Amino acid sequence: MKLLTGNDLVTGDVTWWTGQGWSRHVEDAVDVGDRGEGIAKAEEGARRVNVPYVIDAVETPEGPRPAHIKDRIRALGPTVRPDLTLKPADPEAGSWVI
Amino acid sequence: MYQYDQYDQSMVDARVEEFRDQVKRRLAGQMTEDQFKPLRLMNGLYLQLHAYMLRVAVPYGTLSSRQMRMLGHIARKYDRGYGHFTTRQNLQFNWIKLEDAPDILAELATVEMHAIQTSGNCIRNISSDQFAGAAADEVTDPRPWAELLRQWSTFHPEFTYLPRKFKIAVIAAAEDRAAMRLHDIGIELLRKDGVLGAKIFVGGGMGRTPMISHEIRDFVTADELLSYLEACLRVYNRYGRRDNIYKARIKILLHELGPDEYRRQVEEEFAKVKTLGIDPPVAELERISAFFAPPAFETGLSDVVDRSDPDFAVWLDQNVKPHKQPGYAIVNISLKPVGGIPGDASADQIDVMADLGERYSFDELRVTHAQNIVLPHVRKADLYAVWQTLTEAGLAEANLDLISDIIACPGLDYCSLANARSIPLAQKIAERFKDLDRQRDLGELKLKISGCINACGHHHAGHIGILGVDKKGKENYQLSLGGSGAEDVSLAKITGPGFDEDGVVDAIERVTDRFVQVREPGERFLDTYRRVGFETFKEAIYG
Numbered sequence: 001m002k003l004l005t006g007n008d009l010v011t012g013d014v015t016w017w018t019g020q021g022w023s024r025h026v027e028d029a030v031d032v033g034d035r036g037e038g039i040a041k042a043e044e045g046a047r048r049v050n051v052p053y054v055i056d057a058v059e060t061p062e063g064p065r066p067a068h069i070k071d072r073i074r075a076l077g078p079t080v081r082p083d084l085t086l087k088p089a090d091p092e093a094g095s096w097v098i
Numbered sequence: 099m100y101q102y103d104q105y106d107q108s109m110v111d112a113r114v115e116e117f118r119d120q121v122k123r124r125l126a127g128q129m130t131e132d133q134f135k136p137l138r139l140m141n142g143l144y145l146q147l148h149a150y151m152l153r154v155a156v157p158y159g160t161l162s163s164r165q166m167r168m169l170g171h172i173a174r175k176y177d178r179g180y181g182h183f184t185t186r187q188n189l190q191f192n193w194i195k196l197e198d199a200p201d202i203l204a205e206l207a208t209v210e211m212h213a214i215q216t217s218g219n220c221i222r223n224i225s226s227d228q229f230a231g232a233a234a235d236e237v238t239d240p241r242p243w244a245e246l247l248r249q250w251s252t253f254h255p256e257f258t259y260l261p262r263k264f265k266i267a268v269i270a271a272a273e274d275r276a277a278m279r280l281h282d283i284g285i286e287l288l289r290k291d292g293v294l295g296a297k298i299f300v301g302g303g304m305g306r307t308p309m310i311s312h313e314i315r316d317f318v319t320a321d322e323l324l325s326y327l328e329a330c331l332r333v334y335n336r337y338g339r340r341d342n343i344y345k346a347r348i349k350i351l352l353h354e355l356g357p358d359e360y361r362r363q364v365e366e367e368f369a370k371v372k373t374l375g376i377d378p379p380v381a382e383l384e385r386i387s388a389f390f391a392p393p394a395f396e397t398g399l400s401d402v403v404d405r406s407d408p409d410f411a412v413w414l415d416q417n418v419k420p421h422k423q424p425g426y427a428i429v430n431i432s433l434k435p436v437g438g439i440p441g442d443a444s445a446d447q448i449d450v451m452a453d454l455g456e457r458y459s460f461d462e463l464r465v466t467h468a469q470n471i472v473l474p475h476v477r478k479a480d481l482y483a484v485w486q487t488l489t490e491a492g493l494a495e496a497n498l499d500l501i502s503d504i505i506a507c508p509g510l511d512y513c514s515l516a517n518a519r520s521i522p523l524a525q526k527i528a529e530r531f532k533d534l535d536r537q538r539d540l541g542e543l544k545l546k547i548s549g550c551i552n553a554c555g556h557h558h559a560g561h562i563g564i565l566g567v568d569k570k571g572k573e574n575y576q577l578s579l580g581g582s583g584a585e586d587v588s589l590a591k592i593t594g595p596g597f598d599e600d601g602v603v604d605a606i607e608r609v610t611d612r613f614v615q616v617r618e619p620g621e622r623f624l625d626t627y628r629r630v631g632f633e634t635f636k637e638a639i640y641g
Binding site for chain 2: 007012047079
C-alpha cells in the first residue's frame with residue numbers, strides 16, 4: 001500500500017493523509033494507490049501540508065505500518081525519548097518501530 | 099566577551115524583522131516552499147524528521163550566563179524543555195513551530211545571539227578552542243581573531259553563495275582541541291621571531307570524502323590574515339565545483355588542483371587583495387581584543403584542593419584541567435551520562451550551568467565540539483561547590499575523554515539525512531562500559547558515531563569510529579579505527595563488514611580487550627593502535 005505523508009506547514013508536525021484531511025496518527029492513514037502525487041500537489045497548493053511525499057507501507061491489524069524504519073520513526077517520534085512520542089504511555093511503542 | 103555595538107545589533111535586529119516578514123508571506127501563501135527554503139535555512143531553520151529544527155549559533159563556542167539562560171528559556175517556552183549541543187559548538191532545538199521562529203530569533207537578539215551562518219553555502223560559525231583564554235599552552239587568545247573572522251564573514255557579499263558550506267577553525271595552542279585540521283580552513287596562531295601570525299591549513303573535512311588539510315602557508319602575519327583568507331576563499335569561489343554537490347567542497351578543489359597549484363593561485367590573489375585595504379586598522383583590532391581581556395583573577399590563591407571525598411577526587415582527575423592562572427582551573431561538564439543522550443541538556447540543567455558560570459566562572463561558558471560544556475575560569479577553592487551542584491543536576495559524570503564520552507550526531511531519531519540511529523548505540527556502548535574504573539583503566543579513548551556519511555558525529559576522527567548505514571532497510575554499523583581530530587590528526591580506517599547494533603557493541607569490546615592485552619605502560623589506545631597496527635585489532639574483531 002502507499003501512504004501520503006508530509007509536515008504541517010505551521011507546526012512542522014508529521015502528518016498523514018486520511019482521505020478527508022490530515023492526521024498526526026499513522027493509524028488514520030489510507031492507501032492512496034497511484035493518486036498520491038495528485039493529492040499532494042493540491043494539498044500543498046492549499047498550504048495544508050508541507051513537502052508531501054508518497055511512501056510504501058504494509059497493512060497490519062494495528063493499521064498501516066510504513067515499510068522503512070525512517071518513516072516508522074517519523075510516525076512515532078524519537079525512539080530515545082518515548083515521553084515525546086505520540087504514544088508516551090505505551091512501553092511497546094519503540095518495538096513497533098524497530 | 100565581545101559585546102555588540104550598534105552596527106552588530108542593528109544588523110541582527112533587521113535580520114529578525116526581515117525573516118518575520120518572510121515567514122508571514124510563506125504562511126500567507128505568497129511564497130512556495132522552494133522559494134522559502136533557502137531563506138529559512140539562512141536563518142538556521144531546517145525541516146527535520148519530526149518538526150522544524152532551529153540551529154542557534156554560538157560564535158567560537160563562547161556564551162555568557164545570560165545567553166545560556168536564554169537558551170533554557172527558549173527550550174521551555176518554544177520547544178520541549180531541552181536543547182542539543184552540537185559538534186559545531188552550536189545548539190539545536192528540535193521541536194520548533196514555524197510561526198514561533200521569528201519570535202525566538204527576536205528573543206535571541208536581545209542577548210546578542212542569532213542563527214545566522216548555521217546553514218547554507220556560506221562561511222559557517224567560526225569554531226575555536228574551548229579553553230581559549232584559560233589554557234596554559236596558548237600563545238595568544240584565539241577569540242579576538244575568531245571574532246574578527248565572524249565580523250568579516252557575516253553577510254560577506256562575495257561569500258554568501260559559495261560552491262558549498264565553508265568551515266573555519268582557529269586555535270592558538272600546540273594541542274588541537276578544535277579538530278582544526280579537519281576544517282575547510284584551519285588557522286593556527288603562532289609567534290615567529292616575536293611577531294604574531296598564523297599557519298594556514300586548507301582543504302580538510304569529514305563527510306563522504308574525509309581529508310586532512312594541507313599546510314598552504316607556514317606563516318602569514320596577523321595584520322594580513324584577513325587578506326590571505328580572502329584570497330583563499332576567492333580562489334575557491336572561482337574554481338570550486340558547482341556542478342556536483344559531492345565534489346563542491348574546497349577539499350576536492352585542493353585534491354584536483356594539488357596543494358602547490360592552489361597555493362600559487364592564492365599567492366597571486368593575495369598580492370592583489372593586499373592592496374584593497376581589507377585588513378582592519380590596529381585600533382579596531384584593539385577594540386575587539388579589549389573585550390577578551392583576562393578577567394579579574396585573584397592572586398595569591400592556593401592550588402591545594404581537598405580530595406577527601408573520593409567521588410569528587412575522581413571527577414577532579416578526569417574533568418578538571420590546568421588553568422594558566424595559579425589558583426584557578428578549567429571545569430569540563432560532561433553531557434554524556436550513562437543512559438543519557440550525548441549533547442542534550444534540559445532547560446533546568448542549562449539554567450544550572452548558567453548559574454555556575456555566573457557565580458564561579460566570571461560569567462563565561464563554552465561549548466565544545468565534543469558536545470560538552472566548559473566553565474573556563476573556576477577558583478580551585480570553589481571546585482567542590484561546583485561539583486556538588488553539578489552532581490545534584492546530573493551533570494557530574496566523570497568521563498571526559500573516556501570511552502563513554504561519546505560524540506554522536508542526532509541520527510535517525512531526529513535527522514532527515516540519517517540512515518541509522520546514533521543515540522541508542524551510544525547509550526548501549528556507554529552502558530556496556532559503565533564501570534568507571536574500567537573506563538579509566540582504558541584511558542583516553544575517543545569514540546565517535548555518525549548516523550550517515552555526512553559525518554556530523556566525526557566518526558572519521560574517532561579512535562574508534564562508527565558509521566551507521568542503511569543495509570536493505572536495516573540499520574547497520576561500520577566500525578573504523580585509528581582516527582584523531584587532535585594535533586596527531588589521522589583518519590580512521592574501516593575494519594571490514596558491518597554489524598547490527600548489538601554486534602558492533604560486542605566488536606568494540608573485542609577491540610578494547612585486545613588493547614588491554616597488547617598495550618604498554620602509559621599508552622593510550624591510539625598509541626597502541628599505531629604501534630601494533632590495524633591488523634592486530636582487525637583480527638580481534640573478526641577472528
